[in-house]
Amino acid sequence: MENIIELKNVTKRFEDDGSAAVKDFNLSVKRGEFVTFLGPSGCGKTTTLRMIAGFDTPTSGSILLDGRDITALPPNKRPINTVFQRYALFPHLNIYDNIAFGLKLKKIKEDEIRKKVTEVLEIVDLAGFEKRSTSTLSGGQQQRVAIARAIVNEPEVLLLDEPLGALDLKLRQVMQRELMRIKKEVNITFIYVTHDQGEALTMSDRIVVMNKGIIQQTGDPVSIYDEPQNAFVADFIGESNIIDGIMVRDRLVKIQGVDVPCVDTGFAENEAVDVVIRPEDLDIVEEGAGFIDGLVTEVIYEGAYYDIRVMAGDYEWHIQSNMSATPGKKAGLAILPDNIQIMHKPRSSDEEIIEKD
Amino acid sequence: MDRNRKQRQLLALPYVLWSIAFTVIPLLVIIRYAVTDKDGHFSVSNLLAFSTPVNAKAFLISLEIALICTVICVLLAYPLVMVVRRLRISRMTFMLFFLIMPMWMNFILRMLALQMILSNNGILNMIVTGLGFQPLALANTKAAVIIGVVYDYLPFMMLPIFNTISDIGEDVLEAASDLGASPLSVFFRVILPMSLPGLKSGITIVFVPSMTSFVIADILGGGKIQLIGNIIEQEFTRSTNWNLGSGLSAALMLFMLVGMSFTIKDDILPSHPVKDEEGEKKEAPGGEGISRRAVL
Structure with missing residues (x-):
């Protein structure tokens, strides 16, 4: 065309x-x-x-x-x-x-x-x-x-x-x-x-x-x-958990001190990155069964799903799941490797675009 | 609800009393004088006196001057408004202030000043001859009266036109040009028709007083230009024939009521009511938050 x-x-x-x-x-x-x-x-x-x-x-x-x-x-x-x-x-x-x-x-x-x-x-x-x-x-x-x-x-x-x-x-x-x-x-x-x-x-x-x-x-x-290319797009389009991470090596990212397998490659070793995870891609599991544990702070029934907040370390995770959780109890968070999006940190606040490939 | 409305109507009472005392009763007195002769008998001769050669001539000159002045005011006002509406709000306030300022000076003083400027040895001719042109013979001519009337009434033409034009949203004008209208077509197809309510009230405010004025003709016409207003004034002040003066006055009023009836109808009705059907907030097109009317 x-x-x-x-x-x-x-x-x-x-x-x-x-x-x-x-x-x-x-x-x-x-x-x-x-x-x-x-x-x-x-x-x-x-x-x-x-x-x-x-x-x-x-x-x-x-x-x-x-x-x-x-x-x-x-x-x-x-x-x-x-x-x-x-x-x-x-x-x-x-x-x-x-x-x-x-x-x-x-x-x-x-x-x-x-x-x-x-x-x-x-x-x-x-x-x-x-x-x-x-x-x-x-x-x-x-x-x-x-x-x-x-x-x-x-x-x-x-x-x-x-x-x-x-x-x-x-x-x-x-x-x-x-x-x-x-x-x-x-x-x-x-x-x-x-x-x-x-x-x-x-x-x-x-x-x-x-x-x-x-x-x-x-x-x-x-x-x-x-596949949002940077944190701005991820945040603006839909809701996202955007959290600092370190790319240990290809296909492995450290989130909140925990090594989590992912599918992204091509980053420098130990490069500081933005990790983007959609709320609907996170699953609530038993304590210890996921990649990280946290305290359930809020559960809101939204009809099609439960809107859940889990405090882990200093970050409050946002989860949308059809499984409920109990506020005040500990729970684990699980994620599939290909639902993790890794992004370069913006070079400056003014220039947030990063061309991929 | 009815009771509320009645209570609200009471608020108009002071004005109603005022207008009864100073408009309605005097008007009735004038009409009574107009249709009687000196002995108090009913007569239409005062009204018919309108058609005597002297009066008819004065009437036609008045009509001519009023028409010319109204047209000049319109031709001056539109380009001016088109410039002023584009100004930033602070400059716009200044420009409008500048235009209205002459109205703060005493009217007679303004006319006397204009008389000095226009006189044969006045400032205007000093400039004209200084530039190497023949001096103008403006003093005591129709042209001088026209200049005086335009000078005095231009703000009254400009302000209503300005109000309607500044209410037109910028996006409406952009839409017109987006649809293929050249700047000239934007003016004639959108700005002019949308400013008609302002133009009509401008015409009413300028045409009627300039038709009946006599002071401007007295001062700038040097008594050589006899308007119908001058004749009526003389019947009251010099000839002391109140019946004739009232008769001419009533006839003139009748003429203007008929002539103006087309504008009055449209001025009472709102030009384009905004209806709210779906509970949406509807601002005037391009509602910019700042009401430019507030400037005035």
């Missing part, structure tokens, strides 16, 4: 203090792909999206669309459309005129416009809403109009800036499925921005995890979840 969007060494510095919102960002997005920028607020994901849309200009680097440099092109000249977090509908126009806004600017014939608007209203499940005013719509409906207003122009790329952020949980889940369906129906490249890891894992073909303006990891949802 060919690349539709390419970002090459894109850096964006803030004008007031010169600090970088996005640092040396490199990414290629393939035609038809659903790519999500995921990260905490202030990680540079929205700034990157705004540079692709044309609202912000990179301080350095270039943005290519279909191989053509569009870095200096204003937003109105880019075949890219955006769905905004707060919908940004035109309150002085009805639904029909909101959706027809882009088509009218392109001087398309009125009956052609009518046809396209009717079609797109059907896609977003709002057939018959043409004459309604935007203020009579619920949040979910307004967001559908915003999506329709963007996709009716058949853009090369659709940018979505936390489009579900203003909706409540239930509606958000419905809209996630809707978006995936719409994506399939219109077959446009989607670049999606969110801070919600669940949303990213559910919808994306590929996730770009960002922090402090730097890509932390790029990969499909499964690899991002199962």
